[in-house]
Amino acid sequence: MPYPLGANLTENGVNFSLFSANATKVILCIFDPISQLEIAQYILTHKTHHIWHGELTGAKDGLLYGYRVFGPYQPELGHRFNHHKLHLDPYARKLVGELQHSHALYGYDVDDASADLSFSQQDNAAFMPKCAVVDIERIKAIPIAPIRRELNHSIIYETHVKGFTKLHPDLPREMCGTFAGLSHPAVVEYLTQLGITAIELLPVHAFFDEPFLVEKKLNNYWGYNTAGFFAPHPQYLASDDIAEFRHMVSKMHQAGVEVILDVVYNHTAEGNHLGPSYHLKGIDNASYYRLMPNEPRFYINDTGCGNTLNVNHPQVLMLIMDSLRYWVEVMGVDGFRFDLASCLGRENYGFDPGSGFFDALMQDPTLCRVKLIVEPWDIGPGGYQLGNYPVVFSEWNDRYRDTMRRFWRGDNGILSEFAKRFHGSSDFFEHNGRGPAASINFITSHDGYTLHDLVSYQAKHNLANNEDNRDGHQENFSCHYGVEGETDSSKINTVRSRQKRNFLATLLLSQGVPMLLSGDEAGHTQQGNNNAYCQDTPDNWFNWRTIDWDLVHFTQELIKLRKHFPLLCHKAFIHQPEALFDNGIAWFNKLGEPMTKVLWSEHHCRTLTVIVTGNLLEAEVDAIPENTQALMLFINADELEQTFHQPNLIHFEHWSCVLHTQSDTQIDVAQTQANLDGKFYLQPRSLMIFHSHFQGVEHDRS
Structure with a gap:
């Protein structure tokens, strides 16, 4: 059967289905569950509308597999097929094993002077994780109680699965840094007592570290480097069962907390023309990615991450839509925040609020009912589109962030701008019939300073990223009030303490939807690093032993105030x-x-x-x-x-x-x-x- 795509259980075994418009042959590879050595190969002999498919009789849940895809290796024409490479199923629901960085992961010979125009015959299977067949009906059986809270009454808490739970003193060690840890009663109790109504999780889709970070002995902490749109990140699992994620959602729902996922459908972990080949690049590069029209060897890079998914292609659009429905219908989540969303709204002529992706999302009977939040920009031409998204979307409002920072810093001439943002930014969102809930208000987010650092540093301190302090935002509208960094001065610390409370109060009293960065209520610091994407260290994780409880209690009172007075949440x-x-x-x-x-x-x-x-x-x-x-x-x-x-x-x-x-x-x-x-x-x-x-x-x- 060509549909559904991916590996799906049938009465007789497992049906495998893979899209590739330009392949000449597709081989299904089966691996031993213990040694992960390749033990069998099956040619997918059926092809329907560019869908290669076949049923493996007797196959069961847990079977490990991958694909070898044959076709031309002609980078100058946009084709990068290499059957020596094992590729992940784009629809894989579970990944087993860890990626081991090696030259074998590249479709070309890394040591060849001709760069990506050469052809590598190194087999990469030993270095790749494997896909696992999953019985999704078993996962769906876990009860999920829907909440259906209106967005204007939401208080969003942006957090990181590992960073938020890794150092929690009351969690069993094996649960720290995992979905199971996130659903532990001690963690859930903290969230509910704080008063937040939704957690927005930094990427939980399976992701890989970029090769340049591995060379620097750093890790991708944030996770914006997706390798699987259906699979939970394996390192966030305390068990071997991806049902752990749905159990977490169930526990959150029981506590009245919704779960929103930060999702990355704008690019993948395969990077640019010199990047590795994990899945889409070797399955059908010319279909899955946007290539330079006159030089298809190279990728359009509106994301700044090396490549851009070709959302205009119907099968790529289907991949994204199927992924979104999976996380709602099977995993039970309540909404999504789309990273670099302008990429998703791009047609060949540029950004279009009537793009195919937006239309598909709005007409979908499942997805049109969940919370849809966008980061309304990318780095491509005309990529900044705050206020220009369709009516069903809410948008991260960076104008709110910058205005409130400048106002409380004491900048001149900000008064009327402050009022517009406090009022809900009607100048951006009212023109197409949206209300204040279209504005996701924030003072800080994962990308930039924490609240404590915002009032403690005037210059970024990103040397730990090994990029000579060139990375990160150049203008942060911050102020240290006398001394750069930490100080023993009671006078300076008193001002900083007031400023943190001023920011929190402004955020929670403004019209619109407040988003609080995890740890801001507790005095969390990144030591002045405003781009901590690669700082997967104890110094950057939520420190449960140094919490500023006075600030936590102040935040609790503000949230109670917002909940008590609907006038702060006008529709x-x-x-x-x-x-x-x-x-x-x-x-x-x-x-x-x-x-x-x-x-x-x-x-x-x-x-x-x-x-x-x-x-x-x-x-x-x-x-x-x-x-x-x-x-x-x-x-x-x-x-x-x-x-x-x-x-x-x-x-x-x-x-x-x-x-x-x-x-x-x-x-x-x-x-x-x-x-x-x-x-x-x-x-x-x-x-x-x-x-x-x-x-x-x-x-x-x-």
Whole structure:
């Protein structure tokens, strides 16, 4: 049977199916489960519409296999077939064994002066992991309770399977750094007590280390170097059973936590024309990859990783769609974050929000219902596409990140930009009918500084990456407030502590979907490295023994606040000129005066008052006034103390402080101030959050 593709159990054995439009012969190779030596070969004699297939009678779950694919080795024409190389099944659901780096992994003779134009006759099977047949019906039998939480109520926690669990003191050693460790009660309890609603996992698809990292004795820690779109990364398994992943999802769902996967469908681990040959390059290079039109020996590199998948090809599109459905229907995940997503939306003429991939995703009855998040850029021409994705997508908002960093750093002329981002970035997302949830707000992510490092370093410190500190972001909008790196100065550390709380408070009080980088709530540091992709070391893993519990508790209170007040999670953008009793957002200067064009344009102003109102019960359409709540934020990003005056709002008079980032001011003192004279004294670089409820008569709605 040509479909389904991959290795699938039948009543009589296993059906094997592989796409290759340009191959001349395909051989299925079978390996001994103990020695992993090749013990049998079978020619796939059936070919249907470029699908090579055949049934192996008597084969069972767990059988180890791979493919040798025959065809022309003509790099100058885009073909790189080499039957001396064992290739992984693109649909393999499990990989067994570790990749061992060797010159045999290359389709060409590495020692030949003609580079990739030569042909290697070295067999690579001894150095390759093997594919294993998997009974997916057994995995699907593990119960998964759906959550179906709306994205506007999500609080996303970006984390790393290994880094988050490797050093946990309460985990059995064999579970550290694995999916089983991630589902351990001690880890789940930490997540639920923190209050997050979804974990976004850095890549869990099987990936390989890049050869240049191996030469430097480093590892690919992040995992953005995919070698298998269906197989969980073997090193993240505590057992030999990939059902461990679904068990993890089940445990998360039982705790009310959704699982979102960071997925890499823009490129693979095979690199450029000089890279190794693991699967697609030797199965059908000209079909699977985007090649230079006039020089098909070379790859279009819109990813910066050497190659770009040819998503415009129907079989490549099918591969990606089948992979996505597999992780939802079989593994139970709740959504995806697409790495370098602009690559997926590229047609031959450039990025198109109506591309075939986007259309296929939106019409799919399974995938259109899960959470879809994109990184809205790549490095190719016209690759930056923030705000230009179809309506079903939410987007990582780097404009939010940079604006909030610059505002709290004290940059001039940022006030109006701060308001736009705090408001949910309607200028980017409202034009095609999306709401604030289209904006995934973040201050930090895996790519860049941690929150602690953002307020501790002004220059990147990436020497450990062995790239002479040339890698990583050049402009981080960071500030160390007096000393580069760690310091014993209580004055500097006090400012840094306030700034971390300011960033967290801004993130969790903004309209849009907050994404928190794992460890930011605990004071995690990467020692100033803003590109720690290859730092798979204890120094870079989540250190459970040095947690800043005061910061954790502050983050918990912020999350509780966000969950308690639906007005922080409005579905639609709010454009009322003043804070009305039902739904509104209003802006005032520190004197309590409504903001005007003149006030917004004050170049040196770093203070702002924001009042957000809304119904206590979000579902109410015609809510009674008594259910209307209001939050007032006094924001002082200035390096000097500032005095704020409470705006004169007839329907909201009695305000109580619920949270603040000041170092000395006590909440009861702030409450007294609010009730006496309406003046508030904010320390440099601090904010205060107040709450009130509707106390006046209902507005005339006629």
